[in-house]
Amino acid sequence: MAAVDRLHQTSSHLTGSALSRSSSGTALKLSVHPFKVTVIGSGNWGTTIAKVIAENTCLNPQLFVKDVQMWVFEEKVDGKKLTEIINTKHENVKYLPGITLPGNLVANPDLIDSVRGADIIVFNIPHQFLPRIVKQLKGHVQPSVRAISCLKGFEVGPNGVQLLSAYITQELGMECGALSGANLAPEVAKENWSETTVAYQLPSDFRGEGKDVDHKLLKALFHRPYFHVNVIEDVAGVSIAGALKNVVALGCGFVEGLGWGNNAAAAIQRVGLGEIIKFGQVFFPESKVETYYKESAGVADLITTCSGGRNVRVGKYMATSGKNALDSEKELLNGQSAQGIITCKEVHEWLSSCKKTNEFPLFEAVYQIVYNGVPMVRLPDMIEELGCIAEEK
Amino acid sequence: MAAVDRLHQTSSHLTGSALSRSSSGTALKLSVHPFKVTVIGSGNWGTTIAKVIAENTCLNPQLFVKDVQMWVFEEKVDGKKLTEIINTKHENVKYLPGITLPGNLVANPDLIDSVRGADIIVFNIPHQFLPRIVKQLKGHVQPSVRAISCLKGFEVGPNGVQLLSAYITQELGMECGALSGANLAPEVAKENWSETTVAYQLPSDFRGEGKDVDHKLLKALFHRPYFHVNVIEDVAGVSIAGALKNVVALGCGFVEGLGWGNNAAAAIQRVGLGEIIKFGQVFFPESKVETYYKESAGVADLITTCSGGRNVRVGKYMATSGKNALDSEKELLNGQSAQGIITCKEVHEWLSSCKKTNEFPLFEAVYQIVYNGVPMVRLPDMIEELGCIAEEK
Structure with a gap:
């Protein structure tokens, strides 16, 4: 069932009916349905962010679907598929060795399958792969989906420099924010204290608190005791600096x-x-x-x-x-x-x-x-x- | 002869009569008399700044008196006076070992003697020693003298936080700017490339270009090929950051x-x-x-x-x-x-x-x-x- 349908089905029961408290201590309205999250990318930063997210979805079942899909570019490691290693050993032995991943983080080699029913897509791949990924995704994401880009870089064309978040919005029609900060991946993976910035602008078709992605929901999705999040509106500034x-x-x-x-x-x-x-x-x-x-x-x-x-x-x-x-x-x-x-x-x-x-x-x-x-x-x-x-x- | 008298004596011959080029490439009017410079302090940063200055006074005889006085708190090193070691070996063996100092940098253990006839005094001591130094200097500096503080810190009293440059101005009546920058002393001493900021505000009794300290003169005094200087007006900002x-x-x-x-x-x-x-x-x-x-x-x-x-x-x-x-x-x-x-x-x-x-x-x-x-x-x-x-x- 598409999220939009589920939303219509459940909104009459839940909208505004209760408050929950996210891990960051911010009061949050219950979601009308839990948001399903997919991470595209499984390098050391992709895997680390997927770990952060999966920890939070596990702690906030009223806000998020527990299982987090992580699309992995399939490759063989010592004769075994990387996705199978991640899903059984709960470790990305190739790009983030030594770090135990949450059991609810599901590696998926099928890009289209990984985004099925997703409400939030987090892009976290080297930016040169983005055009190919975007092309494959076209027509396979639901219209209500929102995105956060953890990519670093620009799309440079004859008409100028384009932010990757704007490129994603343009190509896939989804509102896209950015996450960037003082985050060397191995240190975040080890849960050493650090900070980050998430930038997101509410789109003109914002569906309302509890029904759509907003600053509070993003804080609940990314903030951890070891990973302090500040959410702002300046997507351009965050992307350029990154x-x-x-x-x-x-x-x-x-x-x-x-x-x-x-x-x-x-x-x-x-x-x-x-x-x-x-x-x-x-x-x-x-x-x-x-x-x-x-x-x-x-x-x-x-x-x-x-x-x-x-x-x-x-x-x-x-x-x-x-x-x-x-x-x-x-x-x-x-x-x-x-x-x-x-x-x-x-x-x-x-x-x-x-x-x-x-x-x-x-x-x-x-x-x-x-x-x-x-x-x-x-x-x-x-x-x-x-x-x-x-x-x- | 006090600088003010010399200034009056020579200004009619020289004012505005010629242009010279400082080491930084900035066009500078000839000084009506060469400025005499004293550095108070001989720790590793004091000695390093004295070295920078002495290199520039040597290269710009039209602007500066060649010899630079450096006041040294006298102490014995292996039975010898530190000032004598500096003046014969041209090395501050205690606080800046391994760095050869210019021959025109003169260590002086007598504070009052070191500032005699000085037009520019550069303060570069730990800030807790400043009140004692200032007390000793009172009545022994000529009225036309200007100062630059390389000190880090504040004077905190019952009426608030006071900048050390303002404290120097208040206690000694001399206009005082500040020098601060990304300058770990040992690296500057080794002439590794770095940058610094000098802040100075022209005082209300500014005597005119060539006759008084201004931004161009300060650039000529401090800028070296390995030590890039930017001169600005914000003394407070530079001091607070420092x-x-x-x-x-x-x-x-x-x-x-x-x-x-x-x-x-x-x-x-x-x-x-x-x-x-x-x-x-x-x-x-x-x-x-x-x-x-x-x-x-x-x-x-x-x-x-x-x-x-x-x-x-x-x-x-x-x-x-x-x-x-x-x-x-x-x-x-x-x-x-x-x-x-x-x-x-x-x-x-x-x-x-x-x-x-x-x-x-x-x-x-x-x-x-x-x-x-x-x-x-x-x-x-x-x-x-x-x-x-x-x-x-």
């Missing part, structure tokens, strides 16, 4: 690999934060400056990504080994991707087409180092020189 | 010592940046929010201090050894101080007197951990709880 931080992290990796120390790494992050804010102001004027410096998705995510994420490791390895970006990625990341390598190219192409590369000297310098072999010792000078050209214009 | 970051760094040290990883450290920095901005807005409304998130003195200094400064080391050691703050400081810092230990107490006392401790939950939590033995594992809960109390008010 995408561009990876470019900054490559730059941080370079100066770290060169042995230049903490001051230099902090300088790269300062310049990077400034360019992220500027990018938002120029191309997404609806985004709020505050999001970048006040939210976990902004400055905190930048800091944690620059201290220990994949991109900083790749940048550092490039500096110490002399190898190029793609080889470094291959050797270090066990098949996962360093998004900054793709994002800096997309950003460069877009800025070139607007003749604005000089106004974003760090982003441009990282691109030139990654793709054109410019020596990374030139980074400080390039930041200074390009910045000066931009100011003189 | 003082409060040390409290945040103690908190970062705690979560690092507890093994909670990068996400937790980033969360502490995010909350800390927010409280720094709020502190500025509440108590120094003239400070600019932009300074905190755009300048090296703001977010970048916070990041570098939280990644490798004294305070983070002390906080971490407290967590891993179980020892208290003062013992940890003594064991780790070779006689230098972790300013955060003093600053968190001053901030707590001031916030208590305004009944505002709940509005700054991180600052309060750090104080309670350092001075009242509250277990540091309670840090995330205290941030959440105190923040909620403040919001409900």
Whole structure:
């Protein structure tokens, strides 16, 4: 039965009839029906977010269907199917080894089956796979479904830079928010304390509290004692910060690999934060400056990504080994991707087409180092020189 | 001859007569007389800043008197006077070992003698020594002198929190700016690339370009190829960020010592940046929010201090050894101080007197951990709880 039908069937009994208390302590109206949640993606971050969600759906049966579907790109590990290993051993031995997953997290190799009846879809895949996934999903999701994107990056086309959340909305017709924060996946998986930001704007066809996804429901879905959630409206700000931080992290990796120390790494992050804010102001004027410096998705995510994420490791390895970006990625990341390598190219192409590369000297310098072999010792000078050209214009 | 007299004597010959180019590439009018510079303080940061200045005075004889006086609190090292070692070996073997100092940097054990004829005094001592130094200087500085404070901290009295730059102006009658940035001293001393912020407001008795300290002159004094300077007007913002970051760094040290990883450290920095901005807005409304998130003195200094400064080391050691703050400081810092230990107490006392401790939950939590033995594992809960109390008010 489609959720819309169930909704009509049950709403007369339940609407506004009771209050429950979510794990975050926020008073929440009972859902008219429990929301069914699917996570698309099972890398280390996808699996971690699925774990967080499954813990919450288990604790809040009045709000959520207990079982959480996680779509897994099927592959064999030691001759066994990864989905079967996850569903029997309750561990993603390939991408999140050592972490026990909740029993109500169900790995599903069939994308279409995994989203059947879903009320909330959480996208958590490398962004280069998104177009293919979206194409497969078309016509297979119910019209009432809402989405949250945990992806990092942009869709860059001839008409400009598009947020992945907006791309999902455009292609699939579902309202889509974003989740991003200072969240190195292995640490969240181990339940070390961290914070995150969820951004979601109530759509014009919002069906009302208890009947639709809203800020309180999203807090109940993602907040854990070890994973503190702040829900805001600025989807653009959260998405931009989440995408561009990876470019900054490559730059941080370079100066770290060169042995230049903490001051230099902090300088790269300062310049990077400034360019992220500027990018938002120029191309997404609806985004709020505050999001970048006040939210976990902004400055905190930048800091944690620059201290220990994949991109900083790749940048550092490039500096110490002399190898190029793609080889470094291959050797270090066990098949996962360093998004900054793709994002800096997309950003460069877009800025070139607007003749604005000089106004974003760090982003441009990282691109030139990654793709054109410019020596990374030139980074400080390039930041200074390009910045000066931009100011003189 | 006092500088004022020299100024009158020479100004008719030189004013506006020529342009020179400073090391930073900024066009600068020739000074009517070269400015004489004294640095008060010779810890690792004092000595490093004195080195930076002495390099620039040597390169810009048209702007500055070549020799830079550095006041050194005299002590014996292996039976020899520290000032004599510095002046013969050109190395501060006690506080900045391994770094060769310029020959025109002159260590002077006599405070009054060191400031004789000085046009610019740079204060760079631990802030608890400032009242004593100021008392000794009274009546011994020429009226035209200007100052830059590199000190971190506040003067807290019954009437509120006072910036150290304002305290210097009040006690000695000299206009005083501030220098602060992402500047771990040993890295700047080694000439690794970094950035800094100098803040200075032209005083009402400003004597004109070439005759007085202004933004261009300060850039010429501090900017080096490895030490990029931005000069702004917001003395309050620069000073507040420089003082409060040390409290945040103690908190970062705690979560690092507890093994909670990068996400937790980033969360502490995010909350800390927010409280720094709020502190500025509440108590120094003239400070600019932009300074905190755009300048090296703001977010970048916070990041570098939280990644490798004294305070983070002390906080971490407290967590891993179980020892208290003062013992940890003594064991780790070779006689230098972790300013955060003093600053968190001053901030707590001031916030208590305004009944505002709940509005700054991180600052309060750090104080309670350092001075009242509250277990540091309670840090995330205290941030959440105190923040909620403040919001409900």
